[in-house]
Amino acid sequence: MAGALLTLISAIGVLRLPDVYTRSHAISKSTTLGMIFILMGTLFYFWLKHDHFNSRLLLAIVFLFLTSPVSAHLISRAAYYSGVRPWEGTVRDDLAERRENRTKSAE
């Protein structure tokens, strides 16, 4: 029962993505949070309702939590070094200052 609520909350969190999906970091972080909620909901559902503690699900949560920042960092680093500059097409205002700082510090 706790799983249903958490899953709904996380699905709304995943649905938040169309606002920010140009930013690869935002996609990575929001998807990770939503998926951790969903997997925890599934874990608690099977644990509380069926008395079946699934350790593979816990392992999946830990693995996702570890590898998602790593993959986001890898891909943004690769994009920077290959000269793609993925942050040039964004229109969000609160990121512009940060972006300028970042390009300045990169130069």
Add this chain to the structure above:
Amino acid sequence: MTVMFYIALALLSLAIGCFVYRVVKGPTVADRVIALDAIGICLAGIVAVLSILLETSVFLEIILLIGILAFLGTAAFAKFLQKGVVIERDGNH
């Protein structure tokens, strides 16, 4: 209570649709790779909700597998974008 799971499933499918749009139209290659990674993770979430709906716990290994595959694919694409090759060679042999 089952309706909530169906709603969650629909929202996840909508999110995957947005990611597919990003993959098709993405301005850079990095955006496409990130969206592909997110599609993989969303697929894992759909498998989780589906295993709740179908009352089985045999799908739960698939979630771990999908997560590992998504991470490996993203890492390989990052290496390819940065250096042009996936597996490096020294040139000595």
